[in-house]
Amino acid sequence: MKRTKVISFRLPLIVCLLTCGLLYCFSYLIESSFEKFSIQQNVSELNSVISSIERELIYFSPNDNRDELFQNLLLILTGHHHLFVYIIDESGKVLYRTRGPNLAVALKPANLEKIITEHGTTISNLNKSSYRIAASRVIVENDKHYTTIVAVGRDLQLEFITRLRNGLGLLIAISCVLALIGSFISIYYTQKPINRLIKKIEKINLKRLNYRIPTSSVPTKYISLVRAFNKMLNRMEDVFQRQRNFTADIAHEMRTPITNLTTQTQIVLNNARSTEEYREILYSNLEEYEKMSQMISDMLFLAQADNHQLVPNLIDIDLVSMLTMMCDYFEPLTDEKNITFNLEGNCSHIQGDKLMLGRAISNILSNAIRYTPQNEVITITLSQTSVKRVKIIIANPGEKIDSRHLPHLFDRFYRVDESRHRNGTSGAGIGLAIVKSIIQTHKGTIFVESDDRSTRFIINLPTAISPHNH
Ligand SMILES: Nc1ncnc2c1ncn2[C@@H]1O[C@H](COP(=O)(O)OP(=O)(O)OP(=O)(O)O)[C@@H](O)[C@H]1O
Ligand SMILES: [Mg+2]
CATH class of the missing domain: 3.30.450.20 (PAS domain)
Incomplete structure (x- = not known):
């Protein structure tokens, strides 16, 4: 002020x-x-x-x-x-x-x-x-x-x-006063719309984050400023909204297993049980605990990624052998649905964090297995796009993902079909968010395409990451 x-x-x-x-x-x-x-x-x-x-x-x-x-x-x-x-x-x-x-x-x-x-x-x-x-x-x-x-x-x-001197002196004095008044007036009128704008901006708070300053109410020269400001509000609202949803989603995801555990424990305590029965119940509880613990560690992982605390432990990785190992790891699951893996292409070694990249790829593979119909083939294509970059495409046949969902697939807790989740066939919806964080930590990019033929996750990774980037 x-x-x-x-x-x-x-x-x-x-x-x-x-x-x-x-x-x-x-x-x-x-x-x-x-x-x-x-x-x-x-x-x-x-x-x-x-x-x-x-x-x-x-x-x-x-x-x-x-x-x-x-x-x-x-x-x-x-x-x-x-x-x-x-x-x-x-x-x-x-x-x-x-x-x-x-x-x-x-x-x-x-x-x-x-x-x-x-x-x-x-x-x-x-x-x-x-x-x-x-x-x-x-x-x-x-x-x-x-x-x-x-x-x-x-x-x-x-x-x-x-007389001339007096006249000119008077002219100077009058001109100065007029210039002073004139510039005060022009500043007042220039500042007026800005002050109005400031008042409008001051009214914006977390509760009114959906408010946008109408461009019709500002002079032409400030329209681009107001547009930029409104765009910033869009981004902020989006972030706040996601933050709110995130908190609500965490609470929801935690509440369900805890409610299950509480109810189950109450029922068990109502009557005396045999040791065998207690053991069975404790095993089933253990499964829930493990799920919760997995989710908490996932959340911690994402929080670390948000705070740029993820430091990849860079080693040389042979992608072909790593992917082959992962396919073998998922064999019990694929055998169940008679799904086969088809690993194509080749590429040289890359530098990366083996645990993180393994986690990212297994997340994509487990999704792929989940959404691939029986007796189908999941194709993994490896290629070297340039000396410094490799491309991994994981394609699985299945129902097409509607294009309106694609931009949000990597958002936390985003699931395409909520009802499917209720049936228990889907997870919490943070798998792909973790994948994205890992790929970004490796200075790579990831995006998804989906059509009637297949759903494809396309990962681009640099073969080496300079230590200065971290
Ligand atoms: N290969 C795929 N085919 C079809 N839909 C997919 C595929 N991969 C992901 N999706 C959709 O994207 C959503 C988000 O995937 P994501 O891996 O983040 O969560 P999730 O698998 O539901 O849960 P989580 O991985 O946390 O256990 C899924 O719920 C699903 O709807
Ligand atoms: Mg998943």
Whole structure:
């Protein structure tokens, strides 16, 4: 919660600072180019007036009629506003001056000389007004010269610049505030659907795991996020459901034999029995105990597989001889139904845990024998698919398994036909789950196919497992 708050303040602030910086640069550019332009304008006006005056003064001798000069000067100055001229001779006597500021006091003598020699200008403030001043000297006769000082008023320009600066400042301030408000609003509206989403997600708990966030209620850009989230919920619900079923199934599988044992014991205790009868009953109880103990060890095996605690004891295995041995082991069962094994193909040695792989294959074989009709053949095909992989196919004829069951066959406690289980012909339904764990521990894969011809379990195994995989 805190984190979102930090983000929602930081972003508008960044936007505001960026806007502010950008506008400041922009107004600095405008202001400085206007300033440059007005300086250029002033300087060129001063220069043009000075050179016109110089032209007049060059041809003027102190003995000449001044009226003509004054008239020409007047003509030069016509059209120039806020322009002031001051002409003095070498003794400091004023030859000509316009009405306005006394330019003789505006400059210190040293300053004046500097402007004249460097052909520069200077700024001076007189009577609360600012002027740009230029000066020049014209030598007319041997010792005589005239100094011209020309000034142009800068007040209007300065006022304009001040107004421009204030206006731009105000523009920056308003833009910053607007950027701040704008980004707050946009964040608010962007965050709104997310907050709604968060509220919906917060309502999901174990009891409401079947709830899915409707994609119609979220903006388009979040649809893929919501879909991914819903898919995650599907997976979670599936896992939880299986976990629940698993627990319920364990309880159920345990309850039946325990109830049987309890009832049987109660009946036996009701009357006195002969030693022979007690022995018989104890034997039958022993069978139930063994079944329960087998199931508990199966559960422990699966729990170990879940926690990745199964470490295969890798040795070289000759699959052909191992499978032959297993077929021999099942002979008593196959003889009963007159079923025969047909072992085909060949392959080199593989590395694996002999006990685990034996357990996996015997699970598949015992299923195959259970579901194969009498007088039929179970085919085991071995093949080397590549240098590094082998394939084992165990195919048995029999009733086709409906395709909707196939993806669940390796699930714990999953049985295709529950009623068959009730008849006592089927086991607990964890045999294939164990098979899958074993094959996965060996970095192999297993899948099942079933059609009218046969049901086939196809196992792919690597010939060697790198020790780093464990
Ligand atoms: N070869 C097969 N032919 C037809 N159905 C099969 C075959 N192998 C397995 N099945 C079906 O898959 C289900 C699950 O098999 P699995 O070996 O896991 O359990 P099970 O044999 O019923 O019990 P358990 O192996 O724990 O004693 C079986 O109940 C059966 O319905
Ligand atoms: Mg089985």
